[in-house]
Amino acid sequence: MSEPSATAKVSVVAKLTVKPEKADEFPAQWEKVFEHITAHEPGCEHYTLHRSSTEPNVFYVTEVYESQAALDAHMGSDAFAELGAGLGDFVEGADMQLLNPVMSARG
Secondary structure (H helix, E strand, O other), X not given: OOOOOOOOOEXXXXXXXXXXXHOOOHHHHHHHHXXXXXXXXXXXXXXXXXXXXXXXXXXXXXXXXXXXXHHHHHHOOHHHHHHHHHHHHOXXXXXXXXXXXXXXXXX
C-alpha cells in the first residue's frame, strides 16, 4: 500500500465528550475558529461540529483539507490555539483520528 502524497487530501474526525453540565454552552466555544476558517483558511474544504442525537454531551468534528499543509496551517493558527486553551473546562475525553479520504459524493 502506498503512502499518501504530500498534496493528498487529509481529513480529521474527532469525538469530544463534554461535561454534561457544559454541553449546551459548548458550541459557542467554536464561533471564533469557524470565523477564522471562513476568512483565512481556503485549504479547509469542510469543517462541521456535530452533536450526537442520542448522547447530548458527545460532539464530533469532521474536517477535510486539500492537503497536509492546509491541516498544519489550521492546527498552527492562533484561533485553533485559543480554542484548545479554552476547552479544558468543557471536555472530559477526546479521540482524534487523522484520515485520508477515499471517496466523497460532494466536495
